[in-house]
Amino acid sequence: MRNKLLYFLVFLLPYGGWAQTREMTASEQASFQKSLQQLVEIKTISADFVQYKHLSFMKKPVESSGKLYLEHPDKLSWAYTAPFQYKMVFKDHKIFIDDQGKKQTIDIGNSRQFEKISTLVSSSMHGGKYDEKEFAVSYLKQGNADMVRLTPKLVGAKKYIKEIVLLFSPTDKHIEEVKLVEPSNDYTRFVIKNRKVNTTINESIFNL
């Protein structure tokens, strides 16, 4: 009997983790929406990020890290520093790339999905509202943290992304994690650290 109980607990334990995520109540949702309004005051963000790519057949995720700089309304610098150097700057509806000295510019018209994601992340960091025409929005709680799950509605986006999950810090309500889930259920998790808000960002960061 004791063994059965042990097996029961061992098998149930992993599901306990999932049970921590639940829908927000109406009052929690209202308070969350209100907390996002403080983010409107944000003019700049600089932070470190760590990217974990999870593939079902890999035991450990493939890891890379770098720095991000965001200047409201439409400048984003996304630079990988380890294990490789690769920098992207989004501004003026273009993506500027510096691949270890090899530079190129991509018109965003050729990379709509990428633009949507970068706009979404930038907008979320700034407390922007989610486009409910493009996404089905679920407001969730994971422990004390607020979580928003965005499921694409449009066929074009569904081909690339199954869902986007944004996890907010329970303390200051800033975005802490972004998870992009692919149609295959493999996913990429971006963890944002050492965030600095409204500090002056040198203009050269956005020039490539």
Next chain:
Amino acid sequence: MNRFLTFSFFLLFFFVSCGTYRYPNASGIRESAPKELNNYYLDTAQTFVYRAKLNAFKKDINGSLMVKILGRNEHRIALVSDFGQTLFDVSISPNEHELHYAMHDLNKRMVVREIVHIFRTMTAQRYATSAVMFANQQHYYPVYVVDNNYYVVKERKVERIQQAKGAKEYLTIVYQEWNAEDIPTSIVIEHKKYPITIDLTLDVNQSTL
């Protein structure tokens, strides 16, 4: 006259397309003692993560190539862009493949077939029973032949695979550098029919070796 011209054209086309590839400076093919080739991707405990720089049809894609060994000549191979988007994920064995996922733009039969072909050639272990003969043997490393693949062996390691289709070279895979355990750390793949080049550099920290 028209019928003669049409017939001549087809005859010409037939002879051109059925030409056979001749390895540079080769004087013929000889039988060789059985030789195992391309023994790099055999250990099922290993997973390789390569930094990948791909140029295809004048477009650059950077990312990571994962090679997991599932069994003897069975490999799972995935290419992920720097931003984390899976471009393809496929299991490859000698006679078949299973596509687990391909990004929408790449999920076309011809593209998948070519991806499978390239990485099957790169990872498959082969057995040779014939080799190229050279007029002046002292000047050349041994080159073994399996089907239409030519394996150049230097210091007991495959240094290069040259693959031919018809009379022309189709694909070249060059293993440029190895670590102390003879694991390829730098590989250059060049497709001779389509404008595709792939540079791979082993990421030792992320690989399980």
